[in-house]
Amino acid sequence: MSYDALLWLSFGGPEGPADVRPFLENVTRGRGVPPERLDEVEEHYQHFGGVSPINALNRAAIEAVRAELTRRELDLPVYFGNRNWHPLAEDTVGQMASDGIQRALVFATSAYGGYSACRQYDEDIVRARAACGPAAPELVKLRQFFDHPLFITAFADAVRAAMATLSEPSTARVVFTAHSVPVSADAAAGPAESGGHRYSAQVAEAARLVATELGVADYDVVWQSRSGPAHIPWLEPDIVDHLDTLHDKGVAAVVVCPIGFVSDHLEVIWDLDSEAKDRAGELGIEFARAATPGTDQRFAELVVELVAEHVSDVPARALSAFPSAGCTVNGEPCATDCCVQPRR
Numbered sequence: 001m002s003y004d005a006l007l008w009l010s011f012g013g014p015e016g017p018a019d020v021r022p023f024l025e026n027v028t029r030g031r032g033v034p035p036e037r038l039d040e041v042e043e044h045y046q047h048f049g050g051v052s053p054i055n056a057l058n059r060a061a062i063e064a065v066r067a068e069l070t071r072r073e074l075d076l077p078v079y080f081g082n083r084n085w086h087p088l089a090e091d092t093v094g095q096m097a098s099d100g101i102q103r104a105l106v107f108a109t110s111a112y113g114g115y116s117a118c119r120q121y122d123e124d125i126v127r128a129r130a131a132c133g134p135a136a137p138e139l140v141k142l143r144q145f146f147d148h149p150l151f152i153t154a155f156a157d158a159v160r161a162a163m164a165t166l167s168e169p170s171t172a173r174v175v176f177t178a179h180s181v182p183v184s185a186d187a188a189a190g191p192a193e194s195g196g197h198r199y200s201a202q203v204a205e206a207a208r209l210v211a212t213e214l215g216v217a218d219y220d221v222v223w224q225s226r227s228g229p230a231h232i233p234w235l236e237p238d239i240v241d242h243l244d245t246l247h248d249k250g251v252a253a254v255v256v257c258p259i260g261f262v263s264d265h266l267e268v269i270w271d272l273d274s275e276a277k278d279r280a281g282e283l284g285i286e287f288a289r290a291a292t293p294g295t296d297q298r299f300a301e302l303v304v305e306l307v308a309e310h311v312s313d314v315p316a317r318a319l320s321a322f323p324s325a326g327c328t329v330n331g332e333p334c335a336t337d338c339c340v341q342p343r344r
């Protein structure tokens with residue numbers, strides 16, 4: 001099969017104070033997130049001048065991928081489109097059509113399965129193609145990569161580097177964190193017949209693989225950035241509450257590894273580098289945060305390897321026993337009842 005472009009599909013983020021509210025409205029439309037929560041999150045963004053780092057990080061990662069494609073003599077232009085903010089996927093796919101692109105691969109900036117991490121990107125593909133009409137290119141989404149050796153090894157090195165900044169590295173507790181989702185969303189994650197919980201199970205597996213590479217036997221997997229109304233249960237424990245638990249157990253230092261994310265966007269620099277770090281400070285726990293892999297050269301290599309699986313029959317590398325998933329055409333779900341959106 002031949003392809004004539006790569007579409008980099010991401011979440012999007014505001015690029016100035018006036019963008020923040022409309023961006024948040026886009027993210028939460030129809031999702032029952034209370035306005036008080038939006039006010040709170042708006043403040044986090046305004047704290048950084050209304051600019052999320054996510055777009056600049058994506059642009060830098062795309063440049064690295066372009067260079068890696070060139071190095072491997074894969075001649076594919078790379079386009080950039082987002083779910084929630086400009087450049088919007090709808091506009092980008094329209095541009096691709098007018099540039100004559102007929103079939104493109106899509107890299108979505110999430111490593112995992114689940115509604116928010118996988119299937120919602122399928123919905124973005126469907127929406128963007130519909131907006132474009134009959135000239136829309138065929139869009140083939142690349143697979144989930146939470147267990148790719150390059151993803152795991154980049155995180156393992158980042159944990160090592162963060163650990164080295166602590167006064168007694170060997171005593172530090174390694175704490176993996178990923179974006180919380182409603183318990184109902186996690187229960188519906190994965191193909192229905194597999195029993196659900198695919199998202200939390202993949203996060204746990206990625207954490208186990210990184211810990212194994214590090215030779216760390218004891219570690220925790222916790223959650224962060226919960227949203228939604230308070231009466232709806234989300235995955236727990238929250239990272240901030242978990243620091244209290246670790247303090248009670250006498251833990252004096254932590255290395256927090258944001259295994260659920262690919263770049264140091266706002267959920268990482270606010271919820272971890274500000275909220276969690278401040279709580280650790282109050283508790284007298286020494287705190288270090290591992291970098292995400294998005295700006296690591298190995299991440300560009302990983303993306304290009306996923307592309308090469310399609311264009312040059314490179315075998316798919318994966319360290320877990322989970323079936324390969326997330327690769328579908330034109331935003332089709334992996335299976336009919338796969339990762340359905342929970343009812344609110």
Ligand SMILES: CC1=C(CCC(=O)O)c2cc3nc(cc4[nH]c(cc5[nH]c(cc1n2)c(C)c5CCC(=O)O)c(CCC(=O)O)c4C)C(CCC(=O)O)=C3C
Pocket residue numbers: 011012013014024027028031033037038041052053054109110116117179180181182225226227228260261262265266267
């Ligand atoms: C699993 C998951 C990922 C990881 C997979 C992936 O990376 O795609 C992720 C990533 C991100 N989430 C982000 C931002 C936000 N997420 C929100 C809200 C929500 N996230 C959810 C889940 C996830 N989110 C869910 C279930 C909600 C509730 C509303 C709904 O059901 O959809 C809200 C609303 C306000 C609030 O937090 O309440 C914001 C602003 C940003 C951009 C940060 C930046 O701007 O730098 C990124 C990368």
Ligand SMILES: [Fe+2]
Pocket residue numbers: 179
């Ligand atoms: Fe989110």
